Amino acid sequence: LFVPITIKPGGQKTVRVMFSWYVSQTTLRYGQDREQPSGPAFGKAPSKGAASGQQNVTDFAGKGLVNTYDPSGDNLIGTLTSPEFELTGKYIQFLIGGGNQPGKACINLLVDDKVVQSATGRDSEQLTWKTWDVGSFKGKKAKLQIVDQATGAWGHINIDHIIMSDKTYTDPRNITSSGKGITILNDFEGSGYGKWIAEGPAVEEECCPGGSCETSTYYTPWYAGKFKSITEVANYWRNSYDDLRGKSAAFRDAFYDTTLPPEVVEAVAANLTILKSPTVLRQTNGRLWCWEGCSDGSGCCAGSCTHVWNYAQAICHLFPDLERTLRQTEFNESQANSGHQTFRSALPIRPIAAGFHAASDGQLGGIMKVYREWRISGDTMWLRSFWPKVRQSLNYCIEEWDPRHKGVLEEPHHNTYELEYWGPEGHCTSFYLGALTAAIEMGKALDDDVSQYQQLLAKGVKFLETELYDGEYFYQKIQIEGLNAKFRPLNTSGNGSGYADIIKDLNEQGPKYQYGTGCLSDGILGFWMAKVCGLGQIVDKQKERSNLNAIYKYNFKPSLFDHANPQRPSFACGSEGGLLLCTWPKGGKLSIPFVYSDEVWTGIEYQVASHLMLEGMVDEGLDIVRACRDRYDGRVRNPFNEYECGHWYARAMASYGLLQGLTGVRYDAVDKTLYIDSKVGDDFKSFISTASGFGSVGLKNGKPFIDLKMGRIDIDQVEVSGKKEKLTKL
Structure with missing residues (x-):
């Protein structure tokens, strides 16, 4: 920057410099398009192998097979049903691969229109032989039905070479024709499925519900749609400068006209800089799309990640109309017909393929945020328009993670630590109970039946308080039995003999990356979310307070000098203080706990501090805030950049919740x-x-x-x- 003025030694001069920038187009694009189907998941003919973007499909017979990933990925659903046939043999054998999703991606044998046999894949593209003993049904009429009602990771099924016979074969691939007690029910070698009937959902003709999709190939900034050139930007700024500055000054003066503790005011104000950083982008139609944070030359972790942006409480109060655009994306372009939400939205905002797990905390938190946006805006018509999608989302969560309707998340569920919890626990179950509470309140306002949600809420609260509370805090019961998902132990074959005992011990502990009996700082995060959203008390108040006190007691360290953190120690280290993500004060730490457990994240520090304050433990909350801001005092770290996975990290806007924590306003x-x-x-x-x-x-x-x-x-x-x-x- 060159400013053509001369200043004599010791002199002073004030210079007002106006900066403008204008980027009319970029090459920034994220996310795989949700392809519109030309038919059901099975297409018009058998597949010839792996589709684009799919792992290599192996060990099928001949040249054709059923592969519901081909051609459009895991997002399509449908069924493929055989004509009725008589069960003349004792055995049915077939090749099967694809996703391990019982009841959703499977092959079924139907007798009298009831499923009497079913098989699913093993989360592998290698097809293996499966044998059914159907002798007890011999002489009856039957149908085979290949089902793909799954979306997301491994939401497909591979089937080939189905035969019926009176004896089993080790490898029936060489059986290419019927006869001598053998019937080939389908080898999928033809140009179509023959008399088998493929069915699926209708094609969605609209680009996206709500009708405000971006149609450009790449991201275009909001101002590039508002101004034709940098000259227009500069002219607008020059002509509107006094008005814009006056409004900014009014906000500044009101914000700082406060009696709240200075460390709280600083924590909130410093993190509002995130809103002006490259972390937050705005499309030409005004809708927000955000990174988690940003690096020097790129964004960091794309897609307005729902489980990270759960923590951020600033935009919903300062710019509520913009916050609502995030809900619009989550429940429309990012939500499939099944209710599965892709927790990282596409850029430009458009329907995105569901190619990975849904995030339990992100999706359930979104339901609470719909309630929050309704109460902040007062717009019940907006809520009414969202309600069918909210129900669809919540029903997906129930059937995906609580299929036995216990009121807790039990099946493996993805979360903000980039892993899947196995078994019920406090962290994500608190989101579940919060979402159920929000749905009950919204449904009542819209005169809808919410009795199922009320029953699940009552069950869940009881389960949490009696089965997941150790007398001091809520924890996780690691579970691998009695689930639809199958735990696959680590394989020792790829390691030397010296590792066998180690891997045996690990397998006995169950899935890696769990927190088990640990005291997790996010252990009741969903209940904080519920309170800042206005949903009130959900679980026993004394148990909630006890859990918060335990987090402060065990996880807050005034000095980290004796703490070993091999992960990312630059967040907090040495004589600095901080709140650890998890500790195991009563033992039980797994050999491989979740990888971030020894770290300190400012967004989690702020949500815990705010939650402590809401429960009247102000001194404890302020201790955490002071420790955080002491680390960001400008000597070692930028006081306006609380980084995590990238700079200006969104989770740090949990700090805005400190205002509500202290005042209850x-x-x-x-x-x-x-x-x-x-x-x-x-x-x-x-x-x-x-x-x-x-x-x-x-x-x-x-x-x-x-x-x-x-x-x-x-x-x-x-x-x-x-x-x-x-x-x-x-």
């Missing part, structure tokens, strides 16, 4: 009610931002007041710690 635009539940006494002043205006709010001698600085806030009633009070408007 929340405005409900549906009921037009201002709530205050102060944890800092009867005299305080704090910042408030709503969908329609912002200003200052607080208590003076226990009486509520509001000082509006911009816009309006319609308030019909005020509740201070549960009691109705009269509001003073300054």
Whole structure:
């Protein structure tokens, strides 16, 4: 930057420099398109092998097979049903591969329209022989049905060379014709499926529900759609400078006109810089798309990742219309017909292929956030338009992770630690119970039947409090038996003999990367989410407080000098303090716990601190905030860049929840009610931002007041710690 002025030694001069930038087009694109099917998952004819993007498919017979990944990946669903035939042989044999998804990606034998035999793959593209003994049904009419009702990772099935005979064969591939007690039911070598009937969902003609997809190939910035050139940008800035600066100053003055502790104010303010960083992008149609963070030359971890952005509480209050665009993407372009949400959305925003696990915490947190956005906006029509998709999403979560309807997540469920928990635990089950609570409240408002959700909520709360509470905190019961998913032990064959005992011990512990009996700082994160969203108390209050106290007691370290962290120690190290992600104060730490357990993440520090404050443990919460901000005091780290996986990391905007943690201030635009539940006494002043205006709010001698600085806030009633009070408007 060159500024053509001269300053004499010791002199001073103030220079106002206006920066503008204009990037009309980029080559930034993320995500695999959700291809629109020309028919069901089975296409019009058998596959000839592996499809584009698929691992090598091996050991099928001849040149053709059923491969429901081909041609459009794991997103398509459907069935392929044989004509009715008589069971004349004792055995049916066939080759099978693909996903291990019982009931969803499988082959079934139907007798009297009931499934009497079923088989699924092993999460492998290698086809292996399967034999059914059907002798007890001999002489009856039957049908075979190949089913693909699965989406996401391994959401497909491979089948080939189905034969019926009176004896079993070690390798029936060489049987190429019927006769002598052998019937080939289908070898899939023809140009079509013959008399077998392929069925599937109708083709979706609309680009995306809601009709606001981006049609360009690459991301185009919002300002490039608003201004034709950099000259227009500069002219707008010049002509609007006084107005823009005045509004910015009004926000600044209102925000800093507060009596809250300076470390809290600093933590919130410093992380608002994330909103002006490359972490947050905006499309030409105004919709947000975000990274988790950003690196020097690129974004870091794409797609408005739902399980990371769960923590961020700033945009929903400061720019609620923009926050709602994230919900629009999650429940439309990123949600399949099955209810599966892809937790990383495509850029430009468009329907995306469901090629991986859904994230349990991200998807369930999104349901709570729909409730939050409704209460912040007061827009019940918006909620009504979202409700069918919300139900679809929640029903998917129930059947995918709680198929036995216990009220807890039991099947392996993906989460923000980039792993799958096996068995019920507090972390993601707290999200489940929060989502059920949100769905109940939304459904009641829309006069819908939510009795199933009410039953699951009651079961889940009881299970959590009686089966997953050790008397001090909630934990995980690692489970591999009694699930639809099958645990596959580590294979010793690829290692030397010296590793056999080690791997044997690991397999006895069960799946790697679990937290088990550990005290997890995110252990009841979903209950914090529920409270900041306005859903209130879900689980026993004393147990919740005990869990928070345990997190502070065991996981907060005023000094990390004696703590060994082989993962990413630069987040917090040496004599610095910090909140560890997990500890095992009562033993039981696995040989391979989840890989981030020894780290310190500021976003988790802030959510725990806010949660402690909400429960009245203000000093403990402030200890955590101070330790965090001491690490980012400008001497070692940038005070405006709390990094994690990248700079300006979104999770750190959990800090905005500290305002609500200390003051209990929340405005409900549906009921037009201002709530205050102060944890800092009867005299305080704090910042408030709503969908329609912002200003200052607080208590003076226990009486509520509001000082509006911009816009309006319609308030019909005020509740201070549960009691109705009269509001003073300054």
